[in-house]
Amino acid sequence: MKNLIGKQILTRCNMAGVWVGKVEGIDEKNGKLQLTEAYRLWNWQAKEGISLSTVAVKGLIDGEIPTPVSSIYLHIADCYELIEVTETALQTIKNLSK
Numbered sequence: 001m002k003n004l005i006g007k008q009i010l011t012r013c014n015m016a017g018v019w020v021g022k023v024e025g026i027d028e029k030n031g032k033l034q035l036t037e038a039y040r041l042w043n044w045q046a047k048e049g050i051s052l053s054t055v056a057v058k059g060l061i062d063g064e065i066p067t068p069v070s071s072i073y074l075h076i077a078d079c080y081e082l083i084e085v086t087e088t089a090l091q092t093i094k095n096l097s098k
Contacts (some may be wrong), residue, residue, distance in 0.1 A: 001026050001082070008085040009035075010056040013078045017041070018052065020085055020093055024071065031076045039068045039093050047092065056083040059092030067097055 004023045011033070012018050021035030044063030046055045085093075 001028065001076075004082065004084075008087075008090050010041075010052055010081070010083045010085050010089075011035075011074065011079045012052055012081040013074055014080060015078055016074055018044075019072065019074065020090065021068070021072070026076070028076070033074045033076050033079060034071060035074065036071050037068050038072045039065050039097060041065060041093070044096075052081060053083055056085045056089055059086075059089035060096055061092070063093075063096050065093055065096045065098065 005026065006023065008022050010018065010020045018041040019035060019038050020041065021038030024036045025034040042064045044055065044060050047058040047061050048054050
């Protein structure tokens with residue numbers, strides 16, 4: 001997982017929802033994943049298909065994306081998927097952020 005540091009990812013969590021952000025740190029010992037410039041995807045419509053994998057690659061055409069938080073810590077055990085996000089997809093998320 002250390003190879004994700006510095007990369008933009010999308011993570012689907014059991015209790016925390018879906019987040020997109022830059023991996024700032026991974027503390028495997030204490031089970032924490034730190035994301036910066038993190039966007040929570042509350043309500044979204046993918047550009048193509050319905051999967052989060054497609055969202056990470058193609059982005060969104062519509063959605064309710066709040067202003068990003070500067071930093072958030074998520075429990076690694078709660079994160080079921082970690083998918084790298086393309087610059088194209090990230091830009092669509094930023095464009096929808098309010």
